[in-house]
Amino acid sequence: MKFINYLESIAGVGIFPLISLLMFFLFFVVLSIWALKVSKEHLEKMKNIPFEKPTDSENN
Numbered sequence: 005m006k007f008i009n010y011l012e013s014i015a016g017v018g019i020f021p022l023i024s025l026l027m028f029f030l031f032f033v034v035l036s037i038w039a040l041k042v043s044k045e046h047l048e049k050m051k052n053i054p055f056e057k058p059t060d061s062e063n064n
Contacts, residue, residue, distance in 0.1 A: 011017050
């Protein structure tokens with residue numbers, strides 16, 4: 005018996021692909037809106053984090 009036969013026996017299984025697509029689409033839209041609205045200063049600060057020297061309080 006193939007795997008698809010098991011899925012066909014589950015009631016309401018057709019909604020799961022739709023929910024997955026909706027979740028992906030909403031995540032993509034929210035991430036796109038954030039990328040367009042984020043300030044350039046914030047991006048510069050995040051970009052330079054790997055090059056900053058750690059302070060004593062960060063080593064604890």
